Amino acid sequence: xxxxxxxxxxxxLDDDSSAKLTVLDKDVDAAVHAGDEAVFKMxxxxxxxxxxxxGAPVPDDEFVTADYILPFSDATIDEVRKLLTxxxxxxxxxxx
Amino acid sequence: MSVMKRVxxxxxxxxxxxxxxxxxxxxxLDYSYKQQxxxxxxxxxxxxxxxxxxxxxxxxxxSLQKEITKRTTQAKTALEQGREDLARAxxxxxxxxxxxxxxxQGQYTQLQDQEEKLTLASQRLDAKVQAFRTRKxxxxxxxxxxxxxxxxxxxxxxxxxxMGDVGLAIQRAEDKTAxxxxxxxAIDELLASGALEDHxxxxxxxxxxxxxxxxxxxxxxxxxxxxxxxxxNNAPKQLEANGDGSAATSADVPAxxxxxxxxxx
Numbered sequence: 001x002x003x004x005x006x007x008x009x010x011x012x013l014d015d016d017s018s019a020k021l022t023v024l025d026k027d028v029d030a031a032v033h034a035g036d037e038a039v040f041k042m043x044x045x046x047x048x049x050x051x052x053x054x055g056a057p058v059p060d061d062e063f064v065t066a067d068y069i070l071p072f073s074d075a076t077i078d079e080v081r082k083l084l085t086x087x088x089x090x091x092x093x094x095x096x
Numbered sequence: 097m098s099v100m101k102r103v104x105x106x107x108x109x110x111x112x113x114x115x116x117x118x119x120x121x122x123x124x125l126d127y128s129y130k131q132q133x134x135x136x137x138x139x140x141x142x143x144x145x146x147x148x149x150x151x152x153x154x155x156x157x158x159s160l161q162k163e164i165t166k167r168t169t170q171a172k173t174a175l176e177q178g179r180e181d182l183a184r185a186x187x188x189x190x191x192x193x194x195x196x197x198x199x200x201q202g203q204y205t206q207l208q209d210q211e212e213k214l215t216l217a218s219q220r221l222d223a224k225v226q227a228f229r230t231r232k233x234x235x236x237x238x239x240x241x242x243x244x245x246x247x248x249x250x251x252x253x254x255x256x257x258x259m260g261d262v263g264l265a266i267q268r269a270e271d272k273t274a275x276x277x278x279x280x281x282a283i284d285e286l287l288a289s290g291a292l293e294d295h296x297x298x299x300x301x302x303x304x305x306x307x308x309x310x311x312x313x314x315x316x317x318x319x320x321x322x323x324x325x326x327x328x329n330n331a332p333k334q335l336e337a338n339g340d341g342s343a344a345t346s347a348d349v350p351a352x353x354x355x356x357x358x359x360x361x
Contacts, residue, residue, distance in 0.1 A: 004104070004257065007213055007265050009220050025098045032099055047100075060220075061227035063254025065111070069103040072268065083264075084102055 002058065003051050004066035005073060011055025020050055021068065032077055040077050048073045111256035121241055121248045125232040128252050132225045135259050139218040142266045146214060149273045150207040152280050153200055159287055160197045164190055170303050177310050186303050196283065203276050210269045217265045224258050 001018040004010045013021060024047040031040035047070055058064060071080050097105075118124040167190035174182035231251050235244050 003100075004261065006103075006261050007217060009258075009261075021100075025100050028100065029098045060223040061231065063228070063231065063251040065108055065253045065257055066104050068098075068100040069107060069257075070100055071103065072264075080099060080103075084099065084106070 001068065002064050002066045003055060003068045003070060005048055005051055005070045006075075007072045008052070010058035010064065010066055011051050012058055013051065013055045017050060017054040021047060024050065025068065032080055035077060037077055040080075044071065044073070044075065107257050107260050108253065110260060111253040114256065115249060115252060121245045122236060124248055124252055125235065128255060129225075129229060129232055132221070132228060132255060132259060135262060136218070136221055136225060139214060139221060139262055139266055142269050143211060143214045143218055146207055146211040146269050146273055149276050149280070150204065150211060153204045153207060153276065156280060156283050156287070157197060157200050157204065160193055160200065160283075163287075164193045164197065167193065167303075170307060173307055174303070174310075177307070179306070179310060182303055182306050182310075189303065199279075200283070203279065206272060207276060210272050214265055214269050217262050221258060221262045224255060228255050 001013050001015075001021075002010055003013055003021065024043055027043035028040065028047060031037075031043050051070065071083065115124065118127065167186045171183040171186035171190070174180070174186060228251060231247075235247050235251070238244075239247065
């Protein structure tokens with residue numbers, strides 16, 4: 001599975017790590033829903049750590065889209081919510 | 097659906113939308129490449145902007161540090177002169193400056209962090225754009241428009257995600273820089289108007305004014321004291337001492353050689 005950490009690029013994860021990430025993803029999700037910043041930070045931190053440590057960076061000349069995109073490692077719940085509403089991707093690179 | 101999955105779908109939807117607008121698939125490659133080059137310029141400018149902000153904060157920290165040192169000196173001087181009230185005021189002023197300094201320190205670290213991240217993002221995008229350019233030419237040379245479609249879509253979607261990522265990183269850095277600039281502007285004004293110094297007393301640095309006054313008074317008082325001592329010491333030996341008027345010198349004169357000329361002692 002391909003995972004991107006915003007601000008850090010893409011990583012390729014094996015099945016074992018992918019399964020672990022899926023579990024952490026649920027924690028991140030629950031924390032965002034509950035608005036629990038502390039839990040969110042912990043869950044996101046664990047997810048980012050897992051991807052950085054077990055994932056292999058995708059080479060520059062390989063063009064793939066990610067199955068999962070993790071927010072910036074120091075993101076807040078507010079930022080994630082904004083990202084999810086319209087993807088406050090202010091700078092939409094694909095816009096005309 | 098999970099957060100991470102949803103974010104990835106948002107990115108993909110944006111790329112798909114842009115792809116749909118293209119009629120000739122090959123056009124997509126050139127169009128995308130042009131945008132990538134623009135994005136590279138933007139991210140490099142972003143790095144420069146953050147660096148400028150960081151340097152500004154750095155200068156302000158130096159100014160504040162000077163003020164802090166000045167307040168410390170004032171407090172010591174005031175205490176030496178027995179003016180605890182002034183010392184207290186100086187220390188209070190210093191406390192406020194220190195708070196501002198700590199605040200700036202935090203901002204400085206954040207800016208450094210942003211600068212580092214944006215620099216890395218710029219390098220990553222640069223490498224990706226170079227690879228895209230090569231891929232673009234290969235696709236154009238090797239495949240017919242129809243054959244090329246899948247490969248183009250892959251490359252386009254892939255790099256779109258990178259551009260979205262970098263775009264967000266720039267946005268973040270810009271937000272951070274804007275916040276810092278607003279604060280930095282306020283601190284510049286405070287430093288310039290001396291308002292930071294005026295928080296405690298009235299007027300512009302009244303502590304220093306008081307200390308200066310005190311310094312002048314103390315100088316006169318000291319001189320008066322010295323003269324009084326001199327006079328008291330010399331009283332019995334005025335004639336000898338008369339020569340150089342120095343109490344110390346007169347004290348050095350052996351007692352045996354003292355007054356012969358009945359000075360009324």
